[in-house]
Amino acid sequence: MKRGIAFCLAGLATAVVFPLLAPNYLINIGMLVFFVAFIGQSWNIAGGFAGQTSFGHVVFFGTGAYTSTILQVTYSWNPWLAWPAAMLAGCIVGWMIAFLAFRAGLRGSYFALITLAFAEVFRILANSVPFTRGGLGMLIKADPRPMNFQFKDPIWFYYVALVLCVASLLIAWQLTRGRFGARLVAIRENEDAARALGIDVFAEKVKALTLSGAMCAAGGTLYVQKYLYVDPSIAFGVDKSVEMLLVTMVGGAGTIFGPLIGSIALTTINEVTRGLASVVPALKNVQPLSLVVYGVMLVLIVARLPDGLMGLFRRKSRHA
Amino acid sequence: MLDPGIIFAGVLNGLLAGGIYVLVAVGLTLIYGVLHIINFAHGSLLMLAMYAVFWLWRLLGVDPYAALPVVIPGAFAVGYLLYRLVIGRFSHGRDENILLITLGLSIVIDNGALLFFGGDTQTIDVPYAGSFVELGVAFLPLPKLISFAASLVLCGLLGLYMVRSDTGKAIRAVAKERQGARLVGIDVGNIFAVSYGIGIACLGAAACLLMPTFYVTPSSGHAFVLVAFTIVVLGGMGSFLGAAVGGFIIGITEALGGLLLGEQLGQIGISLIFILILLLRPTGLFGSRA
Numbered sequence: 001m002k003r004g005i006a007f008c009l010a011g012l013a014t015a016v017v018f019p020l021l022a023p024n025y026l027i028n029i030g031m032l033v034f035f036v037a038f039i040g041q042s043w044n045i046a047g048g049f050a051g052q053t054s055f056g057h058v059v060f061f062g063t064g065a066y067t068s069t070i071l072q073v074t075y076s077w078n079p080w081l082a083w084p085a086a087m088l089a090g091c092i093v094g095w096m097i098a099f100l101a102f103r104a105g106l107r108g109s110y111f112a113l114i115t116l117a118f119a120e121v122f123r124i125l126a127n128s129v130p131f132t133r134g135g136l137g138m139l140i141k142a143d144p145r146p147m148n149f150q151f152k153d154p155i156w157f158y159y160v161a162l163v164l165c166v167a168s169l170l171i172a173w174q175l176t177r178g179r180f181g182a183r184l185v186a187i188r189e190n191e192d193a194a195r196a197l198g199i200d201v202f203a204e205k206v207k208a209l210t211l212s213g214a215m216c217a218a219g220g221t222l223y224v225q226k227y228l229y230v231d232p233s234i235a236f237g238v239d240k241s242v243e244m245l246l247v248t249m250v251g252g253a254g255t256i257f258g259p260l261i262g263s264i265a266l267t268t269i270n271e272v273t274r275g276l277a278s279v280v281p282a283l284k285n286v287q288p289l290s291l292v293v294y295g296v297m298l299v300l301i302v303a304r305l306p307d308g309l310m311g312l313f314r315r316k317s318r319h320a
Numbered sequence: 321m322l323d324p325g326i327i328f329a330g331v332l333n334g335l336l337a338g339g340i341y342v343l344v345a346v347g348l349t350l351i352y353g354v355l356h357i358i359n360f361a362h363g364s365l366l367m368l369a370m371y372a373v374f375w376l377w378r379l380l381g382v383d384p385y386a387a388l389p390v391v392i393p394g395a396f397a398v399g400y401l402l403y404r405l406v407i408g409r410f411s412h413g414r415d416e417n418i419l420l421i422t423l424g425l426s427i428v429i430d431n432g433a434l435l436f437f438g439g440d441t442q443t444i445d446v447p448y449a450g451s452f453v454e455l456g457v458a459f460l461p462l463p464k465l466i467s468f469a470a471s472l473v474l475c476g477l478l479g480l481y482m483v484r485s486d487t488g489k490a491i492r493a494v495a496k497e498r499q500g501a502r503l504v505g506i507d508v509g510n511i512f513a514v515s516y517g518i519g520i521a522c523l524g525a526a527a528c529l530l531m532p533t534f535y536v537t538p539s540s541g542h543a544f545v546l547v548a549f550t551i552v553v554l555g556g557m558g559s560f561l562g563a564a565v566g567g568f569i570i571g572i573t574e575a576l577g578g579l580l581l582g583e584q585l586g587q588i589g590i591s592l593i594f595i596l597i598l599l600l601r602p603t604g605l606f607g608s609r610a
Contacts, residue, residue, distance in 0.1 A: 053419065104599040109358040109419045113549055114598050120546060120591040128585040135584070238542065242427065249420065288431035288538075295427030302420045303410035 015162055019155045027154045029271070033263050034161035035222060036247055040259030041168035042215035043244035048253035049175050050208040051188025055112040056119030057216060057244050059097070060090045062126065062235030064217025065224045069138050070131060079140075079149035079225060086221045087214045094213020098206040107191065116238070123236035137231025140224065149225045157226050164222065165260065168215060172256040184208055188254070216244075246294050250301055252310030261309050269293050329458035330575045336460065338571020339468035340529050344544060345551035345563040346475055347522030353558030354495045354515040357407070360422035363545030364429040365520055369395050369527035370536040371437060377444050377531070384444055384531040385466070395524025400517035408512060426541065433538035443535045467529035474525050478518070479560065491515050495558070547574075550594040556604030565605060569593075 015034075019027045039061060046052045067089040068082035077085070101114050126132045144150040151157055175181030183204050186194040195201050224230045234240075243266075251262025273290040305311045344366060351359045372391055376382040382390070402425070410421050451462035482488035493501040494511045502508050551570050555562020570590060577586035597604060 055423070100595075100599055104602065106598060106602070110598060110602065112419055113358070113553075114595060117546065117550075117591045117594045117598075121588060121595065124585060124588045124591065128582075128588075242423070245420075245423075288434040291431035292428050292435065295424045295431065298424035298427065299406065299410070299421050302417050302424065 012166065019158050024154055027158050029267060031154065031158040031161045031226075033260075033267050034158070034165040035219065036243060036267070037260040037263035038161065038164045038168050039216055039219040039240070040244050040247035040251070040263055041165075041172055042212045042219065044172065044248045044253060044255075044259050045175065045184075045215070046209050046212040047245065048248055048255070048258065049172075049181060049188065050184040050205055051254075052205060052209065053108070053112045053245075054115040054241070055238075055245070056115030056117070056241050057212075058236055058238065058241040059115065059119040059122050060094055060213040060216035061220040061223070061240055061244075062119075062122055062230075062232075063093045063213075064090045064220030065230045065235045066126065066132055066138075066220075067217070068221040069140060069224050069230050073138055073140060074131065078147070079221070080147075083149070083218065083221050086217045090213040090215070090217020090220070091210050092213075093217075094210040095206060097213075098209035102202050102205050116241070119236050119238070119241060123232050126232035126236055132232070135232060137229055137234070140228040142228055150228070157222075160222060164218065169256060169260065171211075171215075176256060180204070180207070185254070246298055248308075250294075250297055250308055252308030253306075255307065255310040258308055258310050265309060266290075266294060325458075326579065327576070330579045331572055332455065332458045332460060333464075334572035334575030335568055336464040336468045336571070337574065338568040339471045340526055341547060341551055341571055342475055342564050342567030343471045343522050343526040343529070344548050345555070345567050346478065346560060347519035347526075348548050349552045349555070349558055349560065349563040350491075350522070351516055351519040352552065354491055355512050357418040358422070358549075359516075359519070360419055360545065361425040361429065362422075362519075362523070362548055363541030363543070364426035364433075365395075365398070365541070366523045366527060366544050367433060367536060367538065367541035368398075368429055369520075369524045370531055370534075370540060371433060371442075372524075373527050373531045374442050374444060374536055383446065384528050385470070388470075388525060388528045391524040391528050392521050395527075396517040396521035399520025400513050402520070403513040403516035407516070408509065426545075430538055430541055437538060439538060441535045441537045444531050446532045449532060461533060463532035467532065471526070471529055474522075475564065478522070482560075487511075487514060491518075546594065547590055550590050550597075552604075553594060553602075554597050554604055556606040559604065559606040562604055562606035 015030075018030060022030070039057075042060070043054065043057050046057070047054055064086040068079060068086040071077040071082040071085055072079050097115065097118055101111055106114055127135050132138065140150075142150065144152045146156070175184065183194070183199050186197065186199060187201055187204060191201055220235070247262030247266055248259045249262070250265055251260065252258030270290045273293065277289070301308055344362070348359060348362050351357065351362075369391060372394065373384050373387050376387045376390065377384060406425065407418065407421060410417070446463065448462055452459040453462055453465055454460075482492060490501065490506045490511050491514065493504075493506060494508055494515075498508060501511070547570060551566035552563060553566075554569060555564070555566030570593070573589045573593060574586070577589035580586070581588070
């Protein structure tokens with residue numbers, strides 16, 4: 001236990017010092033690692049701890065992204081104020097989807113498919129309704145001042161993402177210690193048995209998804225503030241849903257550090273394939289190649305390593 | 321208000337599209353009915369079959385309809401092997417795991433296609449593409465009519481095969497009662513692989529029938545996967561009749577949605593039907609309680 005804490009503090013210290021020494025492009029990569037780990041953790045709470053596999057988690061991401069952007073662009077809110085509003089919107093959408101789906105008793109694959117359909121409905125709506133400006137997307141005026149949640153130096157976005165990531169790790173850590181997390185795990189392992197033990201399965205699952213929705217929405221706002229642009233396929237496209245699911249499954253679903261480890265692993269693969277592509281000209285199209293690798297990893301991990309890469313660490317430490 | 325003639329034409333076009341959807345959905349519902357797995361890679365495998373049809377035409381000049389006898393067995397073989405080598409091996413345990421494995425497969429297939437075929441939209445030019453049949457106020461493209469008829473014939477043949485042949489009987493036996501089927505000496509593992517193969521063979525046929533009027537890109541699979549799931553859920557998971565009726569309903573919904581709500585918003589109909597059916601009547605129109 002003590003060694004674990006020391007290890008975590010060392011990791012945190014490295015993460016804090018790292019951008020002071022690294023060039024800008026590495027800082028941006030680091031920012032993405034923490035950002036993806038953060039939204040992956042939001043998936044992990046619903047999909048990993050509570051076992052409610054979602055294929056459409058991007059619906060919360062997009063809700064957050066659009067809520068803060070619309071408040072900011074159309075109603076001239078300060079983005080720092082729009083951020084909690086976006087999280088509230090994520091909460092509400094999470095609650096709504098969970099309420100509908102779990103009231104109807106949807107489990108397993110059916111729950112996964114209905115979340116996918118909700119994301120699709122939101123995507124089509126964002127493409128069609130006037131207040132999102134449809135397929136044109138929305139631009140946030142560049143005005144890099146900390147007051148505007150925009151920074152000249154990428155180091156600040158790195159630190160914001162790091163803070164979010166650490167906060168999400170603390171939430172996950174609380175889940176492994178507290179009763180709420182224990183109830184979620186009981187539901188994941190056997191829903192009927194959990195109900196027989198007196199757990200209000202419906203209420204706990206709704207809570208998990210509401211929390212997850214709020215976190216994911218916070219990630220959406222951060223993403224838009226970084227890139228200053230959002231459109232329906234960025235906000236509600238299936239790619240981000242898959243990314244959240246992948247990092248968590250690869251790292252280890254239902255573990256505290258799973259999403260972070262998965263995010264580091266996938267980013268590394270991404271950079272390696274990019275490096276390969278610059279050497280081998282035949283591989284000029286990099287993005288699909290790394291996704292092929294991800295897909296293969298997903299299949300292998302589901303089949304052979306249900307605890308993801310975390311499972312490897314654990315097995316090793318058990319032998320030691 | 322829209323002219324009733326336009327709506328009539330829309331309904332007819334929807335019916336024609338629905339005819340091909342039926343074939344896609346029958347494959348999906350067969351796989352679900354027998355193996356009780358949700359094949360998320362269905363759309364991606366359809367896309368792969370469409371590319372097969374496209375390359376047969378581009379490289380060898382094979383007409384898409386003439387490619388049917390090649391693509392159907394080819395697709396069967398791909399499905400059979402995919403089940404034997406990947407899905408079946410890993411299919412122990414929870415159904416979400418299978419869903420994740422088929423999701424992984426679809427990621428690999430989609431991006432593999434993007435890697436090897438590029439992101440361009442590919443179409444096939446057939447000499448009969450511009451031919452129309454006049455039916456009242458509606459002009460119906462000839463290839464769509466041919467595909468519609470061929471799809472229904474193939475579905476009929478598949479139904480007959482399921483009822484008459486020994487393999488068909490064994491498939492239905494396994495779908496109803498796995499243990500019982502094993503006890504009477506049916507090789508259940510083989511039947512699983514054959515069922516998966518037949519499901520994918522349906523996609524091969526659908527690909528041949530789609531290509532004369534449709535286009536293919538590596539993301540085509542994604543466009544079809546939600547449509548196929550909606551049809552199957554609407555009709556009732558595992559129900560053949562349901563897949564047929566659902567296919568037509570979705571075809572018409574799509575056509576009328578596009579007509580009444582416009583290109584963008586029109587697509588919402590399918591997703592909404594999917595959500596509403598799952599929430600209100602998860603067994604679908606013809607499904608029995610799972």
